[in-house]
Amino acid sequence: MESSASVLCKSSVSVQCIRKANMKKSLLFPDFTVTRDPDKCIQCEVCVRQCAFDAHSFDKEANKIETDNSKCVSCLRCATMCPTGAITVSEHQQNIKKNKNWTEKQLKELYKQSETGGILLTGMGTDKDYKIIWDHILLDAAQVTNPSIDPLREPMELRTYLGAKPDRIEFRVQSSEFRGQNKKLRTTNYELQTKLPPQLKLETPILFSAMSYGAISLNTMRALARAADECGIFYNTGEGGLPKELYKYGKNTIVQVASGRFGVDSDYLDVAAAVEIKVGQGAKPGIGGHLPGEKVTEEISQTRMIPTGTDALSPAPHHDIYSIEDLSQLIYSIKEATGYKKPLSVKVAAVHNIAAIASGIVRAGADIVAIDGLRGGTGAAPTRIRDNVGIPIELAISAVDSRLREEGIRNRASIIAAGGFRNSADVVKAIALGADAVYIGTAALVAMGCHLCQKCYTGKCNWGIATQDPYLVKRLNPEIAARRLVNLIKAWSHEIKEIMGGMGINAVESLRGNRLRLRGFDLHENELKILDIKPAGESM
Amino acid sequence: MGCSIAGIIDEKGNRFSGEKIICAIKKMYLRANGLGGGFAGYGIYPENSDDFCFHIIYNDEKSRENTESYLKHDFEIVKEEPIPTRTVKAIVNRPLLFRYFLRVKDEIKKQFYEMTEEDIVMRSVMKINGAQAGAFVISSGKNMGIFKGVGYAADIGKFYKLEEYSGYCWIAHDRFPTNTPGWWGGAHPFGLLNFSIVHNGEISSYGINKRYLEEFGYRLTLHTDSEAILYLFDLLLRKHKLPMSLAHKVLCPPLWSEIEKMPEDERKFYETLRIIYGSALINGPSAIIVSDGKMMFGFTDRLKLRPLVAARNGSKFYLASEECAIQEICPLKKGDVFFPKVGEPAIGKLRNTEQTRNKGTRNGHGKFRFSSV
Numbered sequence A: 001m002e003s004s005a006s007v008l009c010k011s012s013v014s015v016q017c018i019r020k021a022n023m024k025k026s027l028l029f030p031d032f033t034v035t036r037d038p039d040k041c042i043q044c045e046v047c048v049r050q051c052a053f054d055a056h057s058f059d060k061e062a063n064k065i066e067t068d069n070s071k072c073v074s075c076l077r078c079a080t081m082c083p084t085g086a087i088t089v090s091e092h093q094q095n096i097k098k099n100k101n102w103t104e105k106q107l108k109e110l111y112k113q114s115e116t117g118g119i120l121l122t123g124m125g126t127d128k129d130y131k132i133i134w135d136h137i138l139l140d141a142a143q144v145t146n147p148s149i150d151p152l153r154e155p156m157e158l159r160t161y162l163g164a165k166p167d168r169i170e171f172r173v174q175s176s177e178f179r180g181q182n183k184k185l186r187t188t189n190y191e192l193q194t195k196l197p198p199q200l201k202l203e204t205p206i207l208f209s210a211m212s213y214g215a216i217s218l219n220t221m222r223a224l225a226r227a228a229d230e231c232g233i234f235y236n237t238g239e240g241g242l243p244k245e246l247y248k249y250g251k252n253t254i255v256q257v258a259s260g261r262f263g264v265d266s267d268y269l270d271v272a273a274a275v276e277i278k279v280g281q282g283a284k285p286g287i288g289g290h291l292p293g294e295k296v297t298e299e300i301s302q303t304r305m306i307p308t309g310t311d312a313l314s315p316a317p318h319h320d321i322y323s324i325e326d327l328s329q330l331i332y333s334i335k336e337a338t339g340y341k342k343p344l345s346v347k348v349a350a351v352h353n354i355a356a357i358a359s360g361i362v363r364a365g366a367d368i369v370a371i372d373g374l375r376g377g378t379g380a381a382p383t384r385i386r387d388n389v390g391i392p393i394e395l396a397i398s399a400v401d402s403r404l405r406e407e408g409i410r411n412r413a414s415i416i417a418a419g420g421f422r423n424s425a426d427v428v429k430a431i432a433l434g435a436d437a438v439y440i441g442t443a444a445l446v447a448m449g450c451h452l453c454q455k456c457y458t459g460k461c462n463w464g465i466a467t468q469d470p471y472l473v474k475r476l477n478p479e480i481a482a483r484r485l486v487n488l489i490k491a492w493s494h495e496i497k498e499i500m501g502g503m504g505i506n507a508v509e510s511l512r513g514n515r516l517r518l519r520g521f522d523l524h525e526n527e528l529k530i531l532d533i534k535p536a537g538e539s540m
Numbered sequence B: 001m002g003c004s005i006a007g008i009i010d011e012k013g014n015r016f017s018g019e020k021i022i023c024a025i026k027k028m029y030l031r032a033n034g035l036g037g038g039f040a041g042y043g044i045y046p047e048n049s050d051d052f053c054f055h056i057i058y059n060d061e062k063s064r065e066n067t068e069s070y071l072k073h074d075f076e077i078v079k080e081e082p083i084p085t086r087t088v089k090a091i092v093n094r095p096l097l098f099r100y101f102l103r104v105k106d107e108i109k110k111q112f113y114e115m116t117e118e119d120i121v122m123r124s125v126m127k128i129n130g131a132q133a134g135a136f137v138i139s140s141g142k143n144m145g146i147f148k149g150v151g152y153a154a155d156i157g158k159f160y161k162l163e164e165y166s167g168y169c170w171i172a173h174d175r176f177p178t179n180t181p182g183w184w185g186g187a188h189p190f191g192l193l194n195f196s197i198v199h200n201g202e203i204s205s206y207g208i209n210k211r212y213l214e215e216f217g218y219r220l221t222l223h224t225d226s227e228a229i230l231y232l233f234d235l236l237l238r239k240h241k242l243p244m245s246l247a248h249k250v251l252c253p254p255l256w257s258e259i260e261k262m263p264e265d266e267r268k269f270y271e272t273l274r275i276i277y278g279s280a281l282i283n284g285p286s287a288i289i290v291s292d293g294k295m296m297f298g299f300t301d302r303l304k305l306r307p308l309v310a311a312r313n314g315s316k317f318y319l320a321s322e323e324c325a326i327q328e329i330c331p332l333k334k335g336d337v338f339f340p341k342v343g344e345p346a347i348g349k350l351r352n353t354e355q356t357r358n359k360g361t362r363n364g365h366g367k368f369r370f371s372s373v
C-alpha cells in the first residue's frame, strides 16, 4: 500500500493519534467498562502488569488501582488473570440515541476518522452481521434403510491426500503359469505405471492457515508447528519467512511465497512439504500486507531478510504476475526449483469471479487451490476492505467445485477452503460441498488463548500471540499452546467421525462433494442453486 | 432397501432352465414387498449370440414407433419381436415389451471411427433412456437379456416364461423399495452392454458417485444408486481396463491401516488406486452381484452390512442373500457353503475363458502380485 503508515490510524482508541493531530478533546467515548469489585481486589497489581494497553494503573498517592475505560479493548486478559476474580468487563452503556442506520459503531468510526484523518485499521475477520450460510445448511443422517455407523466400533477414515490426481490408473499385466503339485497355477502380476504427482498426506482434513512470523510471535509459530507434527497435518508460514529453528518441522510446513517475497530462498523452499503462492487473502482481497517497522525486530529482520525497523510492505499484486500466464510461469519456476517433488498451492481470496479464476489457476499448473472467503482473518487490514470485499466461502466452494467438474479437471487439483471455520460441523459441510480440506486460523488462535479483541495490528496482544514484545511473547507457552491445538484437532476429528458415522459413511472420500447429504434451510432459491443443494424437506 | 438377491453360474458353461433361479429367489419372498423383481440370463440367445440384444419397455405404440425409427438409423435390425409373456394375475399394468437383435451399421462405425461398437451402443442406450420419451432400454448385451417388472420376482419369472429359456448364468432380485416408486424400468437387474447388476442396499455415497460419473459423460436418469454402481463398473472395466478384481478394490478399497501393512509394491499400488478413485468408493450397506457373462462376482460393502452367502457344488457356483435359497435348488453338503469375508469377493468364472479354476475365490488377495517401475 503506497498510502502507508502515515495515514493509518493504528491506535485502538486513537488517543495518540488525536494528540498528534493536535485536537483538544476527543468526541470518542469508551467501548467497554471495567468494574473492579473492591471487596475482592487485593491490590496485587496483576492487572496493571498484564495490560499492554495501560488500561490499569496503580495510583500511589491514593493507594488505589485505577482503570481508564477508554483504553480497554476487552481482551479479558486481566479478568482471566486476576487471582480473586475481581474484574468484570462489560459493554460501555452510553445511551446514544438508538438508530438502526447511524449506529454507535458508525458514529465512533466517524469521530475517529475526523480526529485522525486516517484509514481505519482492524484485525481478525469481519464482525459484520452477514448471514452465515453454514447455519442454514443441515446435515443428513441414516435411519432404518441404511444403518448409521458407530465410530467407536468401526473404522472411520479421515485420511486425505492433497495434490493433483491423474484421470485413471495405468499398469501392465503379466500372467505367468507354473506347475503346482498336480495342476497348473496361474499368477497375475500388476506392474504399476502411474506415477502419482506429489501429495500432502493429512490424517484429518484440517490445516492451520497461513499466519506469518511478524504478525504472530515465534512461540505461536512453535506451537502451530508442533501441533501439526503431532496431528499429521500441516501449518503454513504465511509470508514472513521461516525461522531456522523451525526447519525441523519442514515435513509439516507449507511455506508461502507472497508478493513481498520475504524470507524466500532455496533453503526455505527445500525444507517445506509444499509451497503456496499467496495471491490474496479473504480479509483483504486486492491489497498487500503491512508489517509496521516497530514489529520488525532483529529476529524478524533476519527471517524476512529486510533491515530492522523498516516497514515490511508487500505490494498489492505480485509485480511479476499481471496475468494468468505469469502465474503459470511462477508456478513452474517454483516447481523447477523444487524438482517437481512438492505440491504447489495457489491461495486466492473468494471474489465474484472465483470459479473462473480457480479454473485458470488449475490450468496454470497448481496442484492445490486455496480459497479464502469473506470471513477470513488477518493480523491487520483496512476495516472497509475487510468488511466489504469478497464473497462467503460457502458459495465459493460450491461454485469452484462445480466449475472444475464441468470442465473435467476437478481431479487435477485439490481445494482447500478457508475463512471463518468455527467448528467441525462447518468443516463437514465444506467437504460435502466439495472442499478437500479446510484451513483454520482464527479457531486455532482462539484455542491458544485469543479472545478476538481485533487489536492484532497494534502489536500489543496481551495473550502473547500477535505481538513481538518479548515481555508479552513470554506469556504464550508453546508446549501448552501446542497441547491445546492438538486437543482441538482431535476433538474436531472425533466429531467429524461421529457425524459421518451418523450419515452411514466411513471414509471421507464418500463425503467429499456429496451434496445430496446437505439440505438448505431458510435459504434463497438462488443461494440453493449456487450451493447446488436441495431445500430441507425435499427427499432424494 | 431390504431386497433379496441370488445368482447361479455353471462354470463349464452348461445351460439350464430359468426355473432354478425362480425357485431360489421365491424362497426369500419375505425380503421383498412385491414392488419389483427381475432376472438376467446369459447364454439364452445362442442363435443370435453375435448380435446386440435390446430389451425395451415402451409406454405406448407411439414411443415404440419413434424408438424403432431411431434404432433403424444406427443399426441393422436382424430380428424383432415382442418378448413372450403369459397372463399372471398378480402382474398388472404391463408396458409394451419388445426385443431387438441389432448390428451396428457399417456407415455408423465409419462415422464414429474413434468409438468402439460398445461405445456406439452405449451412446444409443443413453440417448433413448435419457430422452424420457416413454421408451427404456433395460438390457443391451450379447446373448443375454434382462426380464423385470413390478411384482414379486417369482411372478415376474412366470410372466416372462423364464422356464422356457436356458442359460449358463442367471442373477435375480426381489425388491423392497424405499427410495424410488415401483416402475418397470426401475426394478433390478440394471444392465448396460453385457454387464448386469443386482444390488441389495443403499449407497450413502451416491451423491458423489453420481457427480464423478457425470464427469465421464454418464447420465444417471433413474435416481437410483444401483444405476451408479453399474456405470462405475462400466467405467472401470470397459473404459479404464481394470480387471474385475481391481474394480472391486476401487469400489470397496482396503482400509488405510490395511494398506499400510502390505508389502511395499502392493502398498504403493493400492495407495495409488485409492488416491485416484476416491470418488468411486461406494459407502453404505450393500450386497451386490454383478455379471459380465464371463463371470459372476459377488461382494458386500466394507463393513458387510448386508448378507451374502456363496456355495459351490459340482460345476455350479451359487450366491444368495440367504442360504435357504441355495438349499432350495441344490442339496448342499457341509463345506459347500461359505461366507465371503469383508472386502473379499466371491467369484464364479466360466472355465473356457479362464484356463484354471480360480483358486482365489475364498481369498481375494492371494492370487495377485504387484510390482512397480
Ligand code: SF4
Pocket: A036, A040, A041, A042, A043, A044, A045, A046, A047, A048, A065, A081, A082, A083, A084, A085, A086, A087
Ligand atoms: S488483578 Fe485483580 S486483585 Fe489484582 S489488582 Fe487487579 S483487580 Fe485487584
Ligand code: SF4
Pocket: A075, A123, A124, A445, A449, A450, A451, A452, A453, A454, A455, A456, A457, A460, A461, A462, A463, A464, A465, A466
Ligand atoms: S490475537 Fe491477540 S490481539 Fe489479536 S484478536 Fe486475538 S487476543 Fe486480540
